[in-house]
Amino acid sequence: MKFFDQENSSRSVAVVPVAGDTVTLTGTSGTANITVNGVAYLATFDTDFDETAEDFKVSHSVALGLRGINVAVVGSVKQVDTVSVTGASGTADIAAAGGLTKLLTFNSTLTLTCSDFVTANAAAYLAVGIVLTSSVADLIFTSVDAGGEFAHPTITNVSGDLAGTVANTTAPASLLVFSKKRSHIVTERVIVTIANVSGDLAGTVAGTFTPDFNIARVYQISISAATTIAKALNLRAGQSVRFEITATGAFAITWNAAYQFAGGTEHTQTSTALDILKGNYNAAADKVYLTLEAADVKA
Incomplete structure (x- = not known):
């Protein structure tokens, strides 16, 4: 189901399936398979999470690159x-x-x-x-x-x-982040899972979605994993945005602090239904102010 209003109807619509594309490693030994868009790559524990993540990047970045996928080690946390x-x-x-x-x-x-x-x-x-x-x-x-x-x-x-x-x-942590090489195309997502092979090396998988107002300001987003909605790129004063979000499965949504919600309380997404949020960017406050237009919209 698609919704448009007069203000946004002439703007590009981005259809975005958001799956997990960020792996946070856990465990202290052994191996795990990290499957990226259907192909498994072996991760082996080495001294600590940071070394493990770096080793994975060195071992598999070429093979991933041949498939048009970037891998980066970011967001490391000290114990x-x-x-x-x-x-x-x-x-x-x-x-x-x-x-x-x-x-x-x-x-x-x-x-x-x-x-x-x-x-x-x-x-x-x-x-x-x-x-x-x-x-x-x-x-x-x-x-x-x-x-x-x-x-x-x-x-x-x-x-x-x-x-x-x-x-x-x-707790210590290192994040492996996977993205398509043509990452400016917002509909191209990377689907990642992780499964233990030996020892206790494992991890959790989440996703991050970054809207780009140069590409679209109407986003039809389907979420099926823990997801962070990051601060939008290419913000300009007075810009409007519309999020049409459907979430299923074991999802959780975290909004960047750049989004401010009416009443001061972050929106709680309805499960297995469509919620519609609409807002505008305030340059002075550097925030996108969002209001809930419709909740629990059934197909």
Whole structure:
């Protein structure tokens, strides 16, 4: 079903099936098949997610390129773990990075205790790929490399009451993004799946759709995976846009902050039906203001 209004009827209409085209890797070992538009390519875990993603790109970019598909490694996230130290006396063992164990000794305050530990051990942790810092009573462990992964730290009391808790603040991640080489043609999408082969290497698949107002301002979008609708390209003051969205299956939609919704609440997409959103670009605010024109429209 297609909807037009007088304002937009003369503009190009883009019919966009949005499938997953971004893979976030998970796991610590083994292999997985990443299938891109029907052809499987093997990913092998190597040290951390970033290395794994880079190895995949090096191994398969030529073969993918011959099929007109780009692969990029983007959006890498560093692992961050925090040890919150407690107590007022004694010592504790802190272990991280697969067995690197160092002694924490209380020194008048928890702030000094943590800063002393950093001074004494930062170089040793850096040598195994971890940046060690402190903030008041917290010891903060951060991977040097984006996508880098290390064993979560532990803290064990040795004497007195010095101890603490461990929070795994940020999990590491590396994203493999697949796109058609002629990516300016918005109807050309890449369909990607990932399946474990050995070990626990796996991943999640999502999609990103970036409207281009030079190509179209009426978008008939079908979504079947977790999808981010990115900030539109080639925005100009006063431009109007219309999204006609149908979502099925295990979908989820995240709108970029460049879209503002009436009432301040992001639109919740109806499942297995058509929702129509209409809006205009405000250059001063650098936002596209959207309102819901129709919801749950049945074919």
